[in-house]
Amino acid sequence: MAATATVNPQQWRAAQEALAAATDRFARLVESVDRPQSMVTAHWSVADTVVHLVSVAWWYATKLDPEHPPLPIPGLDARLPTVTVDTIEGVNDLVLAHLTERDPAPLLAQFRADVAKILSIAADRDPDELLPWFGDARAPLAGLFGHLVNELLVHGWDIARATGRPWEMPGREAVLFFEVFLVGVVRAGYGRLLDNDEPPRERPITVEFRSAYCADITLVLHRGLVSIAAPGARPDVRVRFDPAALNLMLFGRVSRVRTALTGGVSIRGRRPWLLFPFLRVLRTPS
Structure with missing residues (x-):
């Protein structure tokens, strides 16, 4: 990868x-x-x-x-x-x-x-x-x-x-x-940094990230590996985020519920619930 x-x-x-x-x-x-x-x-x-x-x-x-x-x-x-x-x-x-x-x-x-x-x-x-x-x-x-x-x-x-x-x-x-x-x-290439016990999924999870501070980026989780999605990939989840709010959430300083309620991160898309298994793999120390 x-x-x-x-x-x-x-x-x-x-x-x-x-x-x-x-x-x-x-x-x-x-x-x-x-x-x-x-x-x-x-x-x-x-x-x-x-x-x-x-x-x-x-x-x-x-x-x-x-x-x-x-x-x-x-x-x-x-x-x-x-x-x-x-x-x-x-x-x-x-x-x-x-x-x-x-x-x-x-x-x-x-x-x-x-x-x-x-x-x-x-x-x-x-x-x-x-x-x-x-x-x-x-x-x-x-x-x-x-x-x-x-x-x-x-x-x-x-x-x-x-x-x-x-x-x-x-x-x-x-x-x-x-x-x-x-x-x-x-x-x-993230080596073994994200190694975990999460069972690999055959169905890809595609997540689009958007912020006023950077270009849109779409990531995909497939068979346990996170990569950059191919151009034109249809996202399951669309995440719009304030960078500071996202970082504080990812590092466990502010709960996901509070972050969502205060508008720091908003989640939309066809299958928004798939963000949670995605973040069990693409995660940070908290």
């Missing part, structure tokens, strides 16, 4: 600008928090959340610069190719156990430095360049930007919600996760 991703110049420019802007907003948000030990999810504090973001940027910096110091986590590289969306929590626990710094000041300094390096190195690289990712998947370079932007937006939402601070999730930034990262990984 591997194919060549296609990232246009506008998407690539948007991804670079979004990473710079979201990094600045996230850092300022964390700096405004008086108690970094405050819990923002069931298991993570503000400081833990920053460590997680640091680890992602650090890992991406090592992908782009072979001379960059590797993450000091024994066995991490051997473990990553076997990760699925359902087992990535164990990798996060491993990272947090080995990266013991919890003072936001040095953490943010490292994070800013690694993001600056990523932006500098990537500026002259092909946004379609495919790089290895979790679960033996491959992602276009621009997709890594879209993923890191989403990490900032969603975890910034966690911190802001728990500490009573404002937080922006602009649609033009949030859409990068779906349009550039998720679609890019589906095109390039």
